Amino acid sequence: MDLENQQRVKDLAEKHGKDNLVVILGGAEAEASGLACETVTNGDPTFAGPLAGVQLGLACYHILEPEIKEEIDPDVYEEQVSMMEMVLDVDEIADEVSTYREKYSEFA
Amino acid sequence: MLEGKKVAILGDRDGVPGPAIKECIESAGAEVVFTTTECFV
Numbered sequence: 001m002d003l004e005n006q007q008r009v010k011d012l013a014e015k016h017g018k019d020n021l022v023v024i025l026g027g028a029e030a031e032a033s034g035l036a037c038e039t040v041t042n043g044d045p046t047f048a049g050p051l052a053g054v055q056l057g058l059a060c061y062h063i064l065e066p067e068i069k070e071e072i073d074p075d076v077y078e079e080q081v082s083m084m085e086m087v088l089d090v091d092e093i094a095d096e097v098s099t100y101r102e103k104y105s106e107f108a
Numbered sequence: 109m110l111e112g113k114k115v116a117i118l119g120d121r122d123g124v125p126g127p128a129i130k131e132c133i134e135s136a137g138a139e140v141v142f143t144t145t146e147c148f149v
Contacts (some may be wrong), residue, residue: 028123073135
């Protein structure tokens with residue numbers, strides 16, 4: 001996750017409250033999505049950015065996870081996301097992101 | 109779960125881009141406070 005976005009998420013968590021902010025990912029790869037989830041929950045694992053050592057514990061989901069899909073208007077989901085849902089490995093992405101969320105998120 | 113929450117979106121140009129996620133999240137009753145589309149690699 002790039003350093004600028006780490007700072008943005010950190011600032012937003014301070015502004016809106018960690019319990020009130022949800023991060024939604026759209027990553028194509030399971031590993032990169034998991035890494036982003038780890039960064040906004042347990043801190044930057046590479047210790048390079050503003051979230052190094054900062055455990056925000058945010059609720060973090062991928063847009064393709066069933067918990068999120070079921071809350072979205074089905075017509076909007078169909079129009080905006082369904083094509084990528086067919087192309088990407090949804091199970092692998094959901095497994096990876098939920099692993100980090102269950103381990104480190106305090107507000108999910 | 110999303111209704112009434114503030115949401116930061118980290119889209120991916122090779123996956124689901126930020127604006128597409130934004131449309132979805134707003135339909136669930138959440139307020140989008142940040143949207144970006146990055147290259148995750």
